[in-house]
Amino acid sequence: MATKHVQILKYIEDLPVGEKISVRQVARALGVSEGTAYRAIKEAESLGLVSTIERVGTIRIEKKRRETMEMLTFAEVVSIVDGVVLGGREGLHKRLNKFVIGAMKLDDMMKYVEPGNLLIVGNRDEAHRMALLAGAAVLITGGFDAKEQTKRLADELKLPLISCSYDTFTVASMINRAIYDNLIKKEILRVEDVMIPRDRTIYVSLSDDAGAVMRLSQETGHHHFPVVDDDGVVHGVVSSRDVIGRDPETPLREIVRPEVTCARPHYTLAASAHAMVWDGIHLMPVVDGERRLVGVLTRKDVLKAMQTLQKQPQVGDTFDDLMFAHLSDESFGRAEARFSARIVPQMSNRFGVLSNGVLTNLILEAARRALKGAFRGDYEIEDAHVFYLRPISIDGRIDIAVAFIDAGRKTVQLEADVQAEGRRAAKAYVRAHLWEG
Numbered sequence: 317m318a319t320k321h322v323q324i325l326k327y328i329e330d331l332p333v334g335e336k337i338s339v340r341q342v343a344r345a346l347g348v349s350e351g352t353a354y355r356a357i358k359e360a361e362s363l364g365l366v367s368t369i370e371r372v373g374t375i376r377i378e379k380k381r382r383e384t385m386e387m388l389t390f391a392e393v394v395s396i397v398d399g400v401v402l403g404g405r406e407g408l409h410k411r412l413n414k415f416v417i418g419a420m421k422l423d424d425m426m427k428y429v430e431p432g433n434l435l436i437v438g439n440r441d442e443a444h445r446m447a448l449l450a451g452a453a454v455l456i457t458g459g460f461d462a463k464e465q466t467k468r469l470a471d472e473l474k475l476p477l478i479s480c481s482y483d484t485f486t487v488a489s490m491i492n493r494a495i496y497d498n499l500i501k502k503e504i505l506r507v508e509d510v511m512i513p514r515d516r517t518i519y520v521s522l523s524d525d526a527g528a529v530m531r532l533s534q535e536t537g538h539h540h541f542p543v544v545d546d547d548g549v550v551h552g553v554v555s556s557r558d559v560i561g562r563d564p565e566t567p568l569r570e571i572v573r574p575e576v577t578c579a580r581p582h583y584t585l586a587a588s589a590h591a592m593v594w595d596g597i598h599l600m601p602v603v604d605g606e607r608r609l610v611g612v613l614t615r616k617d618v619l620k621a622m623q624t625l626q627k628q629p630q631v632g633d634t635f636d637d638l639m640f641a642h643l644s645d646e647s648f649g650r651a652e653a654r655f656s657a658r659i660v661p662q663m664s665n666r667f668g669v670l671s672n673g674v675l676t677n678l679i680l681e682a683a684r685r686a687l688k689g690a691f692r693g694d695y696e697i698e699d700a701h702v703f704y705l706r707p708i709s710i711d712g713r714i715d716i717a718v719a720f721i722d723a724g725r726k727t728v729q730l731e732a733d734v735q736a737e738g739r740r741a742a743k744a745y746v747r748a749h750l751w752e753g
Contacts, residue, residue: 526563
């Protein structure tokens with residue numbers, strides 16, 4: 317039987333899009349405590365099933381597909397601009413396909429307004445009404461209100477009528493930034509993009525024994541299996557190595573170790589891959605909020621996905637991309653590699669000098685490039701110790717010399733020396749680990 321948490325999630329998922337929900341309503345409908353209902357609603361929010369807006373409440377929204385991630389819902393717009401919903405609350409779940417800035421005469425403006433748009437405009441009552449009649453939502457800037465008949469029209473058409481205190485330019489910039497951020501997120505691989513779903517996962521039951529694991533390993537050729545109970549909750553991972561030499565009738569309860577690292581479907585693949593590498597994990601269970609099995613990650617699939625991603629074009633530049641664009645490769649040798657970087661204003665802290673965080677990232681990127689140029693295989697930084705010796709002014713250059721101190725079969729130790737204007741500015745010691753498939 318499904319747990320109360322799962323029942324609530326199913327209840328929320330079955331609600332019509334646009335429906336408003338509350339902790340008290342869910343608790344009363346399903347006969348659960350308000351604490352249980354609250355935790356499940358928060359889980360639904362992380363899954364993209366609902367959206368919570370201040371002064372409006374929590375509403376059921378359509379879960380975004382990867383191909384529509386850049387499209388914001390009007391509910392998200394309200395949150396982004398700290399807006400107040402004046403009317404049309406029932407349309408908050410809808411997505412806007414484009415925003416239009418109303419900075420021209422009404423007739424000219426309406427040529428650009430289409431159904432699904434968001435018109436960003438100031439205190440222009442006729443523009444509000446005309447946009448709603450054209451099928452577009454309206455965002456009123458400058459903190460202005462709308463006429464009562466316009467609010468009623470928005471309710472009637474189920475098109476959001478929103479007001480916020482920011483000016484038109486600021487609002488447009490905020491929305492554009494949110495769309496851009498979503499574009500970047502769309503390109504980030506998540507666990508759910510790579511995992512093997514539960515219906516294709518081979519797993520064993522907590523009530524099985526060592527012999528069952530050996531037989532399953534021989535039949536399938538796999539060596540690692542998630543261990544779940546009758547409710548599908550993960551209790552660990554067992555491998556064929558764990559049962560070698562044991563009595564075939566030894567219960568798995570006595571073999572499986574409860575300490576198991578699990579991933580959630582919305583985790584980034586990079587974070588889960590990092591855990592797999594450093595902890596020596598070959599198979600990682602993917603679980604929901606109740607630790608029930610929803611799939612598995614294998615090291616082989618993760619490596620393949622990460623290597624494929626490195627070959628893909630980037631849609632938008634991340635902050636790392638903007639930083640590393642100023643890092644130039646100068647020379648590569650068997651014992652040392654040299655780099656230089658131009659320090660631009662975006663890299664500064666509030667005191668106008670190079671941020672320590674940016675400097676650390678530049679050093680680590682130089683170390684990664686040095687490793688790639690000198691060794692075969694994929695290396696990842698395991699730890700780093702950076703010593704900041706003096707501040708570095710912006711609008712200058714730094715030189716980074718990366719020397720290899722020690723290289724073993726699986727680990728490499730490096731030393732990075734940072735010079736600015738002919739003087740040492742920082743020193744770092746870095747250790748990297750070979751990422752094996």
